[in-house]
Amino acid sequence: QLSKRLARVGELVPEQSRLADIGSDHAYLPVALVLQKKVAFAVAGEVVSGPFEAAKKQVQKNGLNNQITVRLADGLDAVEEADKITAVTICGMGGVLIRDILEAGWTNQRLQGNERLVLQPNIGEKPLRDWLTVHGYTIIDEDILEENNKIYEIIVACRQEVRVAYSEKERLFGPVLLKKQSSIFQKKWQGELKQRETILAQLAKASGDQQVRIQQIEKEITEIKEVLSNES
Ligand code: SAM
Helix, strand or coil, X not given: CCCHHHHHHHHCCCCCEEEEEECCCCCHHHXXXXXXXXXXXXXXXXXXXXXXXXXXXXXXXXXXXXXEEEEECCHHHHCCHHHCCCEEEEEEECHHHHHHHHXXXXXXXXXXXXXXXXXXXXXXXXXXXXXXXXXXXXXXXXXXXXXXXXXXXXXXXXXXXXXXXXXXXXXXXXXXXXXXXXXXXXXXXXXXXXXXXXXXXXXXXXXXXXXXXXXXXXXXXXXXXXXXXXXX
C-alpha cells in the first residue's frame, strides 16, 4: 500500500512508461507501478547501501527481478542508454537536491531531455522550477496534497517545442497550482505568510542594518497576500 503522496506521483506517471525512480529507498513506487501493470520496466536507483539493499529485497520479495533493475548509483548515473527510460521520478527530497541530480544528469547526458519528469520536492520548489525553466521544460501539471500534517507539491514536466518563460511568481507558487488555487495551496501559503510575518517582526527588533532583508520579506508578504486574495 503506497502512501497518498507516492500514490499520487504514480498516477502522474504515463501508462507503459519505462521508469527510472531515483532515490528509490525501498523501491515502493516502481514495485507498486509494475504490480499495477502500469509500468513494464523500471530502474530503481539508490546511492546509499542500506536503502539499496532494502530496494533489492522488496523487488525480490515481489518476484519482479525481471522487470525492475536496482542499481547502486549517484542520481541519474543509475540510468543506462539501453534502459530506454521514458519517465523519471525523483521524490521525497529537497528541491535543491533534485535540481542537482537533474543538473548532473543533464551534464553527463544520462538525461536525454525527452523523458517525462515527475518530481516531488519536500521543500525548495522554486530553485527546482528555476532549473526546469532554464532547461526549456514546460510544467504540464502540478498537484499539492496533505498527508500526516505535511504539505507536498508534485511537479510534472517535459520539454516541448514551444518554450514557456515562467515568471518569478509562477516559479515560486507553481504555474498550475497558482491557477488551481486549491484549499491545500491556500493553507500552505497562509502558513508561509505567517512565517514571514514572524521573521519580519524579529528583524524589526534586531540590531544592525536589516533593511535589504526587510524589504525582500515585505515584498514576498505583499505577493503572497495578493495570491491568497486572488488579486493577481
Ligand atoms: N523516493 C522515496 C520516497 O519518496 O518515499 C524515498 C525518499 S528518501 C527520503 C530519499 C532517498 O533518496 C534516500 O533513500 C536517499 O538515500 C536517496 N538519495 C539521496 N540522494 C541521492 C542521490 N544523489 N542518488 C540516488 N539516491 C539518492
